[in-house]
Each structure stands twice: as structure tokens, then as C-alpha cells.
Amino acid sequence: MTPSPARRGELLGVAAEVFAAQGYNATTVRKIADEAGMLAGSLYYHFDSKEGILDEILSSFLDELWQGYDEVLAAGLGPRETIEALVTESFREIDRHRAAVAIYQKESRHLAQQERFAYLVESQQKFEKAWLGTLERGVAAQVFRSDLDIRLTYRFVRDTVWVAASWYRPGGQHSPEEIARQYLSMVLDGIAVRI
Amino acid sequence: MTPSPARRGELLGVAAEVFAAQGYNATTVRKIADEAGMLAGSLYYHFDSKEGILDEILSSFLDELWQGYDEVLAAGLGPRETIEALVTESFREIDRHRAAVAIYQKESRHLAQQERFAYLVESQQKFEKAWLGTLERGVAAQVFRSDLDIRLTYRFVRDTVWVAASWYRPGGQHSPEEIARQYLSMVLDGIAVRI
Amino acid sequence: MTPSPARRGELLGVAAEVFAAQGYNATTVRKIADEAGMLAGSLYYHFDSKEGILDEILSSFLDELWQGYDEVLAAGLGPRETIEALVTESFREIDRHRAAVAIYQKESRHLAQQERFAYLVESQQKFEKAWLGTLERGVAAQVFRSDLDIRLTYRFVRDTVWVAASWYRPGGQHSPEEIARQYLSMVLDGIAVRI
């Protein structure tokens, strides 16, 4: 009567991969089932809806993300070190949950309007608070430039990191930590040669 | 023979807005018609398919974009000035074609697989060549840092600019030129205070 | 206010040609208008519906057909001569109204079920009476074979003649009269060599 968690896990992985590749709306439940070697109807033994699958993918990704973030934020680091740690943690998440991150990027904005996905909004607010707060701390501490619009800077840093999920392929030549290092170098010090 | 270009223009604007807000697949032709104050079938007097509408939105955006880019690239500027001009031009396009840019961001990857949208691939290649080439020129001229992975830098700059379309609202407090200036400042010089 | 009969005539000709080539259902009102060099809506100045056009094509064809047939039937010919005259007249009609005949062949069966086309049923009954009657007269007069099922013979002769409309092209190498002669020769005397 109760579906095995192991099989669920596999199926969630398959679904995430397909959602990421084709988009949630464009993905049919039959495509997922095909990929999993079963018939469309059979998925409903494990999940109660297509939306439910998406929900589980996104929420379990965010749970894990926040576990990492909360640890960083609780560590009492300086603003620059916090940013560095958050960026590094983010690239690690992209490495581990590439599909989920890609789905999140593409779908979260319009999903957020639905009751069921209200947690996306919450998460985004918490996210903004963490990053914006750290940047503000950094400006106050004269670690970050004060001549920039702070919200623009926030968006810049945020987008800069997460869009990477759209091209990142796990197992490539750069480790997440290496990519994080280079991104941080660009974001913090710029791409121009210092005179 | 050809229905009035004026009405077509209006309808394309409406469609672009809806596509950008809800995604191409999730947008029904009926929704577009509703928004335009007509019935779904009536759209087919002006266009021959939903895909045709999308096509026209994207291709006319790219046409205009490349007009601007080509002018910049032909001006014989130095690498840094070229990057500055391209970024500024990009934000001007985002300002003028926000919806089209947002659609492009969300849909181009999977559209590019279709014959009809082959021009998206071409455009992307031309795009990469222009940006990557300029960056390489800059590294050679010791204007840009040589210690960064050049492809990573390219993606960084590219994404950094275009993702802005997802939150940019025309008529906001910053002009496109002002946003471009701040972005360029971050990208070129970083957000950290120089020691 | 009253459309000119001349233009109507032209348009009916165009419509008949298209109906014959593509079938009534598969023919769009727009296709007819295209062929006539006007827009679909404009046809409605001349006719009140697509069905009305079809009606006019078929009824004016049948009117002309019966004018010829009635003349033959009133001439007081013997059974064999009557059959000969009817077949010849039929091929002349096919020559003059090829399109209408082709439409009649393809569509009359299901059109006959509609009130508006009740005259098709009447015509068919009159038709059957004329042919069947002549055949019976011929059998009684020992001009036609008495060992054949008379209804089967009727269908044989009828189909044999009219299906020709499906391949006949006016202006070909045989005149209608020549084709009639050969058909009659086959129907009356058979294709086998007499021993």
C-alpha cells in the first residue's frame, strides 16, 4: 500500500531531469514514465499528481539549500567571507541538484503565484534578506563599494551565480569550488586589469 | 492581401507581453485574444499560427538587436570601449523589447532545436563570436585580466547583462544607460573596495 | 442591390470546377474566392451560402439534363434506339457539365438526405423509371436478353455511363458521340468475340 521511498527517489530524479530539459509544462507525464520504463498511469501509484512531483523536487532542493545557507549564516563570518561562503555553497548546490536548480530558475516566478508553492516566495524573501543584509553589512564595514545601488548589486550577484545552472554540467573540467573561486574573483575584483 | 501592419503590431505587443509573463507553452491563444479584446479564432486572420506569432516577436527583436550591435562592432573601438558600448546597447534593447528579451531567455534553448528557429542558433554563434572575440582582444591588449577562464568570463558577462530582463521594468527609477553604467562598473572593477 | 447574372454565372463555373476537383466538403469558400480573384466574404454578395452555390450547380445541371432526356423519351423510339439516344445524350451532358456531373456522382447520395436536395431523390426516381422502363420494354420486345436480372442490368448500364465523368476530359481525342458509340457497342454486344 505504501510505495517504497527508494523507487520514489529514482522517479523524482528522472522527472527532475526531464523537467529541466524540456520545461515543466512541456513535459508530459508520459515522457517521464517512458524514461522510467513504465506506463503513465503507473506513476500515480507513487505520486498523486504531476504538480506533486514538481513540488517534491523543489521543496527537497530548497530544504537542502537552506541547510547549507543557515550553517554559513550562523558561522559569524565577516561580510566578504560570508559572500564567499554563500557563493561556494551555491555552486555546490548547483553541482548536486543541477536539474532542480534549472527548474527553479525557469519556473519559480509563475509557480510562486500558486498557493501550493507559497514556500517559494518565503524562500526568496529569506534569500534576499540574507544576501542584501550581508551586502549592507559589507558596505557599512567599507568592504564593499558604497557608490553602487545596493539592490542592483544584490540582483547582480544573485543572478550571476544562479544562471550558471543553465550551462553547468556536473563532471566538467571545473569543480564547483573552482568555478566559485573564479566567479568570486570577477564579482569582487572585476574583469578589468587594475591600474 | 496582408492585414494592416498597425493591428498586427498591436497584437504582437499583446502576445509578447503574455508570452513573457506566462511562458510560451503555458500561454493559450485564447488568453492572447482575450487580452486583445477579440476571440481566439480571430487571431488567425492576422497570423497563421501561435508559433508564427512567436517567430515574428523573436526575429524582429533580433533584427533590431543586431542593427545596434553591428554598428558598435563596426565602429573600431578598443576592447573595453566595445564591451561598454555592447552592454549599453543591450540595456537599451531590454528597455525597448523587455518582453521579447524575457521570452528569448526562457524559450530560446529548446526552440533552437526546431528548424524554424534555426536563426536563434546563428544569432547565438554570432553573439558568442562578438563577445568572446572582444574579451580575447582585451586580454591580449592587457586591458582585461588574463588569469580568468575566458569562456567562464564570457558566460559571466553575457548572463549578467541579459538576466536583467527578468526583473527590469521600463519606466523605473533608473534609465537603461544608468543601469548599464552601474553594471559595467561592477563587471569591470568588481564590487569590493580597492585596497 | 441585385447581383448581375453574368458574374453569378462565372462564379458558379469556378465553384463547380473546385467542388469537382476537391470534393464539396474539402472545398473552402475561400478557395473558391481565391480562384475567382476575390475575398471569401465577397461571395456572399452573390450567394447566400456555400450550400446555395452547390444547389444552383446541381439543379441547373439536372434541369438541362432532363430537357434532353424528356425530348428523347417523347420521341416514341423503340427500346434499343431509346437506350442509344439516352446514352448519347448522357455523354453530351458529361461533355458540357463535366464538373457538375462529377459533383453529382460524389455527393448526391448523402446530399439526398437533406430536405433542400430532395429534388435529387425525385430526379433519381424519374431516372430509374425511364431507364428501367425502357429495359423492360426491350425485354418484352425480345430486343434485350431476358436471362439477366433486370435491376442488375439497370445499375450496370447506369453506372457504366456516368462513372465516365470521373475520367472524361473535354477536348480529348474522342468526341462524346464517339465515346457513346463505343460504350453502346460494349454494353449491347459485349466485349467478347462472337463465335
Add this chain to the structure above:
Amino acid sequence: MTPSPARRGELLGVAAEVFAAQGYNATTVRKIADEAGMLAGSLYYHFDSKEGILDEILSSFLDELWQGYDEVLAAGLGPRETIEALVTESFREIDRHRAAVAIYQKESRHLAQQERFAYLVESQQKFEKAWLGTLERGVAAQVFRSDLDIRLTYRFVRDTVWVAASWYRPGGQHSPEEIARQYLSMVLDGIAVRI
């Protein structure tokens, strides 16, 4: 993977009946489903399109037809006996596949233009070759009259047989063999009394 052939078979039968009665274009997929006691969408579990259904009806009919024809043509009969056997076989096909034959008559001409139905053209050419060849053999052997246009004769015989599908009802008072016998008698010896 493939839905049960039994159900497919039933559904094909239902569809053929409706196509034959109303014409392919005029038949809606809903009508077929109604007749089969299911909803329109459900048909798509068994077939992938309306056209696919038509394709299967026609091709399986032609397959069976050619099985019978090829047997006759391989039997090494004289020209007259070949014609007799072909006609008899044709009426047997009409008896077994009345609906398919009627559809073939009405739709094959315009279907033949489509790539998918190219086999209709092939079949028709093979058909013409078989019949025309036999007639020519017969003329050479002085079994058939030499004073008739041979192509006209071919069309005459061909149409004569197949149009019967438009009025034939299986289970009527004449068996296919009996109808074939009478048709052959008319075609070979004519309907006129021999003097």
C-alpha cells in the same frame, strides 16, 4: 506496448462503416467514437490520427485484394478465364470489404496526391497493368473484339465492377459469385439479344 489487436479491429470496422457512409472529410472523429461507444479522445489510445485509421483501412484492404489477384494472375489461365477470375475475386472483395471499397472509390483520387498514400498510386498502376495486359492478350488471341479502343474497354470493365460497391449490400439475395456471373455475362456478351 501495442494496444490489443482485437479492439483495434472492431474500431477499424466501425470507422470504415462511418467513412463509407458519410465520406472521410465529413466524418468527425467524435462520430466514430460515438458509434464505438467511447469518447473522441479515447480513439487516440489505439490510433495516432484520423488519417492513420483511414490508412490502415485502405492498406489492409489492398493487401488482401492483391493476395487474391496475384493468385489469379499466377495461375496461367487464358485471357477470358483470367478476366472471369478477376471479376469474381473483385466481387468477393466487395462482399468482404464493402466499406473499404466504397471509401477507396470515393477518396483514392485525392488521397493519392499525399505522400502517405503513395501506395494507392502503385496499386492502381499494378491494377491497370494486370487488366490492360489481359485485355491485350485477349485481343491478340482473338478472344476479345479488336474494333474497340482498348483503354476505353479497360475503363469500362474496371468501373463496371467496382462501382457496384456503392450499391452492394452483403447478405442480399445474390451471392458475390452470382453477381459476378451476371456482370461477366453482360460485359462479355452484351445485353442485346443475339440475332
Add this chain to the structure above:
DNA sequence: AATGAATGAGCATTCATTCAT
């Protein structure tokens, strides 16, 4: 756990028809 067959709502698209100009 999974299949086979179906449901039903919704979708893009077509098309005869209308009507103000």
C-alpha cells in the same frame, strides 16, 4: 507495483458566415 483502457477538459486551428465601410 504496474498495466490497459478509458475519461474529460482543454487546446490550436479551421471555416462558413456577418457586417460596417
Add this chain to the structure above:
DNA sequence: TATGAATGAATGCTCATTCAT
């Protein structure tokens, strides 16, 4: 007489979902 723009009903088809087996 004809156009341009629209209507509205219908059509073929898709797809998430259900459920008896």
C-alpha cells in the same frame, strides 16, 4: 460590388488523471 475584420461553432488532437484487474 467588394473589402477587412471579426465571430462562433466545430474539429482533430493532447494530456493529466482514474480505475478495474
